[in-house]
Amino acid sequence: MKGPIGIFDSGYGGLTVFKSIVERLPQYDYLYFGDNGRAPYGDRSFETVYQYTWECVRWMFEQGCPLVILACNTASAKALRSIQQKELLQNYPDNRVLGVIRPTAETIGAFTQTGHVGVLGTRGTVRSESYPIEIAKFFPEVSVSQQSCPLWVPLIENNEHESAGADYFVKKYLDELLSGRPDIDTLLLACTHYPLLVSKIRRYLPAGISVISQGAIVASSLEEYLNRHPEMAARVATGERREFFTSGDAASFEEHASAFFGSAIEARAVGGFQK
Template sequence: MIGIFDSGYGGLTVFKPIIELLPEYDYIYLGDSARAPYGGRSGEVIKKFSEEAVEFLFKHGANLIIFACNTASSLALRHVQEKYLKGPNERERKILGVLIPVAEEAVKTTKNGHIGVIGTKATIQSKVYETEIHKLKPHIKVFQQACPLLVPFIEENWHKKPEANSILKKYLLPLKSTHIDTLIPGCTHYPLMIGQIEKYMGKKTKILHSGEITAGKLKEYLERHPEIDSKLAKNKNRTFFTTDNPRRFKEFTEQHFGMKIKMPAQIELG
């Protein structure tokens, strides 16, 4: 089974492209909405929350986990990989993130060597996108902007309101003057505002979609690793868990993603 973990609804922007590209697999989705957003929390707390999510997903049958959360990928992915994938579990289980595939795609996409990144405070302060991009092309200029209010707006389903547009413009304004031709929405919640972002940044800036990129990379990964693929159930089952308000989770999923789902089970982590 493939497990997908996010701090809330944002991971659904990764989940949907994955199930569209790889519909035959069984999936389990965990959204930690009760503790969202993760972006303003300390690294130690993010690691703790990520450990709890990983343990839950492994306990419920996941063999491969996707960290569909940039904040968790930035600050906790390597930590949980080292903790849970050592010894006999190394070949049986895998934990992957969204960050490196997106950084690789940004390097391929840019023509002028100017890449922008928007994300939570934790992701931006980690400078992990800048680090990964410079591993590939040291000369590329990376311009980053923290957008701490966007995730709360999206989690509250207020992201189409004028107030959200006003705040988004303030966040993007500094990036407009840097002449970036490629923008990484470094949070999986942000594709829910992709139309507003594209409208403000204009046609000369390519906005990357982490969900589509991750789905493609996952497909390639499973093709390269038949020993992992063979362990994944393929019955087209989808199971959803949330740490808060399952009815709202269901309504949000159906409204914004057009996916009819069963009522998620509410669980408590920690």
């Protein structure tokens, strides 16, 4: 029986990735789940992020998703490997879970001329060291400098990202990252919320620094994955359906989601996810 591709995020940010995926692969059915009732994930422990992420992925499997994309850097950093190596092998051997870090690491080296990349992410993503580790596998010659931006997600989630007050924190974290590192020429937005701040980010960057968002990279990687694995592509429904679910309030999700997804959506709330 065929089912939708699942797109998971701790909240709204994954909708920026989902938007790019739908633009590139519109033929498939998709189910988006945002764990807004327990967001944000950025400062939570590895154990908690793993528990929350696996509960949500399992729920998506139960809805018929044969393939789930963790469109969340924190979940990809703290939960993906354990889910792949433990839960899938033991409980869902025919299903697959993919993340956003590896496909980004596989391509980021092509964007830099100086060989020095800056990574902007949540505390959880930065502390995991996932990006320096993964990028080194594909581009050992590339230097990676990281900067956590703990206030960016709350600003975005509270619709304050367009405010003048947000400028202070955008400039603050960029200055901290770039201080003493004049050769950084590429900035990776390693949180799927951050594209909503891209205009402000570019405002405070020196000329010559490019800003890379993950949506198009992940969408291209998913297309390649399905081409390499026709057995999985055959299990994905192609009715162009889009369903949206949240562990939080559905009305609030709908109100915020359009800024991330680019169009109005209808969401349903799902209970049973305990903090």
